[in-house]
Structures are given as C-alpha cells and as structure tokens.
Amino acid sequence: MAWVRVSDTFNEAPEWMRAYELAAERGDDRLVSELKGAASALFTHSAQQWTDYKITYGAAVRHIGISRVEPVLQDLITIGIITEVESEGERQFVLVERESFVHVIRSDAKSKATKRRNDQNRAGLQVPVMLRDGDQCRYCGDEVVWGDKKSDRGREYDHRDIDAPTTPDNYVTACRGCNQLRHELGERAEEELPLLDPPESPMYGPELRKKLSRWEGFVARWCKKEGLPNPLIADEVEAQDNPAASRAVTPSQEEKTVRATSPAAGPSQEPGKPQFPNTDSHGQVESEGRAAKGSSRQPAETIQVNVVQSLPALPAHHAGGAPQGRKASHVRDAGPAKGAEPFARRRRRRRRN
Structure with a gap:
C-alpha cells in the first residue's frame, strides 16, 4: 500500500516561513493555508501513483483547480516546495524530497x-x-x-x-x-x-x-540431503552434541541392571557417564529409593520378583515362542480371530444397504 509520512516539524519548515512572508507582503491571510493544502494534495498524489515526487501539469490542475493553478504553482516554486522541469515537451514539477519534511515511499x-x-x-x-x-x-x-x-x-x-x-x-x-x-x-x-x-x-x-x-517436511528432506541434524527432532541434536546419551538401552539390559542392583551396591552404571533414571516400573523406582535411604522394608530379592511379575503376560498363541515385536501385535498371521467373520458380514451388509 502506498503511503506518505508527514514530519512532526512540517509546520515549522523554512518553506512555510517564506510563505508567511509572502502572505504578509500581500496582506492575504488565506495564502499559507492554501499553499499547505495544495502541497499536501500533490504529495499524496505522488504516493498513490508511485511517481517518485514527480507531478504532471494535469495532476496539478486536478488537485488545485483551473482558476488557481497558475498562481499557486508559482508561489510553491517561490517558496521552494516544487521545481518546474520539462520532460518530452511537457510541463512537470518535482516536489522537494526531504524526510524531515514529507517522506514518500519510492x-x-x-x-x-x-x-x-x-x-x-x-x-x-x-x-x-x-x-x-x-x-x-x-x-x-x-x-x-x-x-x-x-x-x-x-x-x-x-x-x-x-x-x-x-x-x-x-x-x-x-x-x-x-x-x-x-x-x-x-x-x-x-x-x-x-x-x-x-x-x-x-x-x-x-x-x-x-x-x-x-x-x-522440507526441513526433514533438506537435513537428510545435506547430512545435517534436524533441529525439530531432539534426539538427532542430542546425538550430535552427546553421542553417549543417545545410546538406547534394550529391555534385556534394563532387566539385568535391576536384578544386579542391591541396596549396598547401588546402580551399576559406569562412573563419568550420564545417569538416567529407569521409570519403566514404579515398584523398581520405589525400591531403589528405599535402598538409597538404607531401609530394610523390601530386600533386593523382592525387586527382581516385582519386576518379573509386573511384565504383561503373553497371548495364548504366542506362549512358548519368542517375544513378538510391535509389528507382529498389529498383523494377524494365524487367520481371522473369533468373531471377526460375522463382523465382516455385518459391515458388508451395511454397505449394500
């Protein structure tokens, strides 16, 4: 959007001091107000039309009026508000360009x-x-x-x-x-x-x-292309700053750590490595806290029993086999479960209806 900004010192500019002198010489009380109005209209026109402080003679007639355009233009030239120039045989005027007076965006x-x-x-x-x-x-x-x-x-x-x-x-x-x-x-x-x-x-x-x-999406593709850590993924940034902290601990390692822990021995993590609390089992955390305080209410052997008992039981068709991953729990490979066939029929019947 085009704009024009009038300075706070607009009314105190030296151009208007000369306008007051002209008004006093002629005894015309309305001269200064008329020149200020004409100048403001010309500055606004330049901002709206993106003319970069240039005013055509036709624009001057449009904003000042036919009967007063010549004397007003002459007075504006006298006090230094505009300068007359010729461009391709046509009369044009250039407004004074000073940010402390009136600033028009170019x-x-x-x-x-x-x-x-x-x-x-x-x-x-x-x-x-x-x-x-x-x-x-x-x-x-x-x-x-x-x-x-x-x-x-x-x-x-x-x-x-x-x-x-x-x-x-x-x-x-x-x-x-x-x-x-x-x-x-x-x-x-x-x-x-x-x-x-x-x-x-x-x-x-x-x-x-x-x-x-x-x-x-673009960040992920760019980071992959340039081999950079993705700032939107905290694990990648932490892995770059501290590789030891990004090593994942498998469930089997956690279980071994819990079983080897006793109130006297304390955690088996290596000295100098970051310490990470194990929050997989509420009973384990509570037992370790009591052990650190020297309490004998729950011995170390109970920790192992609680952790093992807190593990969820495997489904019947997985009993005796190897632990199933997350993918296997969402993919059926032993045929439809009981009750799935009637449900499928009901769903197809609703679609036909």
Missing part, C-alpha cells in the same frame, strides 16, 4: 519491500539459511533476538545484492545494528564490516525451531 523501495516480504515465505530460501546460520549474526557473530523490533540485537536478513535474484549465497542472517551500519557505510561496508564464515555449531533457539516447523 517505487524502487516498494519493489524491494515486496521482494523482502516474498523471501520471508520461501521455504527453499529460509530453511537452508536458518540451518546454516542458526541464531547468529554473520557480521558480528552475536546471538540475535527473534521478534525484537527496536534494539540492535533484533534479527533481520541482509540481501547482499538486493538487485540480484535471492539465493542462500547472497542472503544471510544479521542483527539490526550490523544491517543498518552496513547500509550507512555504503561502499566501505565490505571493508569495515566483512562477512564472517558460517558457524561450525549453529544455535537453534525455540523461536527459530518454531519458524522451521512451518516447513517440517
């Missing part, structure tokens, strides 16, 4: 803003950059803050070449302070504030993971 700024907004919604651009940079600024290396719209630590993206198509190579994470400083440095930006290498161990904060969750 057409090129509009296209850049549209490009930035569209880039924010491109999974093929956002996901590789976020996985590569994490929550670190590529110019100073500090951690950025998501959602911060005021301080220098707020997270932004820097188009290193805004006129070129946006790719992960020319699109990097930056803090607001570095991004603005590079804009102010202009041609000296690369020398004063060069681009740093991507972090070896990127930081993935909760806000970044929330952003990645919009494209969960």
Whole structure:
C-alpha cells in the first residue's frame, strides 16, 4: 500500500516561513493555508501513483483547480516546495524530497519491500539459511533476538545484492545494528564490516525451531540431503552434541541392571557417564529409593520378583515362542480371530444397504 509520512516539524519548515512572508507582503491571510493544502494534495498524489515526487501539469490542475493553478504553482516554486522541469515537451514539477519534511515511499523501495516480504515465505530460501546460520549474526557473530523490533540485537536478513535474484549465497542472517551500519557505510561496508564464515555449531533457539516447523517436511528432506541434524527432532541434536546419551538401552539390559542392583551396591552404571533414571516400573523406582535411604522394608530379592511379575503376560498363541515385536501385535498371521467373520458380514451388509 502506498503511503506518505508527514514530519512532526512540517509546520515549522523554512518553506512555510517564506510563505508567511509572502502572505504578509500581500496582506492575504488565506495564502499559507492554501499553499499547505495544495502541497499536501500533490504529495499524496505522488504516493498513490508511485511517481517518485514527480507531478504532471494535469495532476496539478486536478488537485488545485483551473482558476488557481497558475498562481499557486508559482508561489510553491517561490517558496521552494516544487521545481518546474520539462520532460518530452511537457510541463512537470518535482516536489522537494526531504524526510524531515514529507517522506514518500519510492517505487524502487516498494519493489524491494515486496521482494523482502516474498523471501520471508520461501521455504527453499529460509530453511537452508536458518540451518546454516542458526541464531547468529554473520557480521558480528552475536546471538540475535527473534521478534525484537527496536534494539540492535533484533534479527533481520541482509540481501547482499538486493538487485540480484535471492539465493542462500547472497542472503544471510544479521542483527539490526550490523544491517543498518552496513547500509550507512555504503561502499566501505565490505571493508569495515566483512562477512564472517558460517558457524561450525549453529544455535537453534525455540523461536527459530518454531519458524522451521512451518516447513517440517522440507526441513526433514533438506537435513537428510545435506547430512545435517534436524533441529525439530531432539534426539538427532542430542546425538550430535552427546553421542553417549543417545545410546538406547534394550529391555534385556534394563532387566539385568535391576536384578544386579542391591541396596549396598547401588546402580551399576559406569562412573563419568550420564545417569538416567529407569521409570519403566514404579515398584523398581520405589525400591531403589528405599535402598538409597538404607531401609530394610523390601530386600533386593523382592525387586527382581516385582519386576518379573509386573511384565504383561503373553497371548495364548504366542506362549512358548519368542517375544513378538510391535509389528507382529498389529498383523494377524494365524487367520481371522473369533468373531471377526460375522463382523465382516455385518459391515458388508451395511454397505449394500
């Protein structure tokens, strides 16, 4: 949407001081108000039509009026609000461009803003950059803050070449302070504030993971393709940071550990390794807690009995055989169960009806 922003010091601008001088010389109390109204209308027209501060003579007639257009244009030229130019033999006027007076968004700024907004919604651009940079600024290396719209630590993206198509190579994470400083440095930006290498161990904060969750499928495919840990899967990140903590413990190992545990000996885990509480059995945890306190209410032999008795009994058709996996419990291989055939007939009968 086009917009025009009027400065707080608009009424105190030097152009209006000259307008008051003209009004005093002519004794016209309405002159300043008329010039302010005409100038505001011309600025608004430029913003709506994306003319970049340029006004045609026809637009001036439309907003000022036929009877007053010439004297008003001449007075606006006198006080410095507009400048008359010729373009292909036609009369045109250029409005004064000063942010401390009236600021109109330019057409090129509009296209850049549209490009930035569209880039924010491109999974093929956002996901590789976020996985590569994490929550670190590529110019100073500090951690950025998501959602911060005021301080220098707020997270932004820097188009290193805004006129070129946006790719992960020319699109990097930056803090607001570095991004603005590079804009102010202009041609000296690369020398004063060069681009740093991507972090070896990127930081993935909760806000970044929330952003990645919009494209969960694409994140999984990209991580698999590039051989990266998926930040949306905690096990993969923990496995990369601490390989020992990601080793799974089989049920048989847990049972052996419980049977070998006694109140005097304590857990049999190796020293220096992470300690993981075994919460598979409430009775086991309660017994170990009592053992640690030196209680004799439940001996070590009872632990083994409780754990074994708490295991669920196997179905009849699995008795005497090897333990069945999860897949076998959901796949019938011994024919339909009792009562399945009438149920199937009833279901087919309802479909026919």
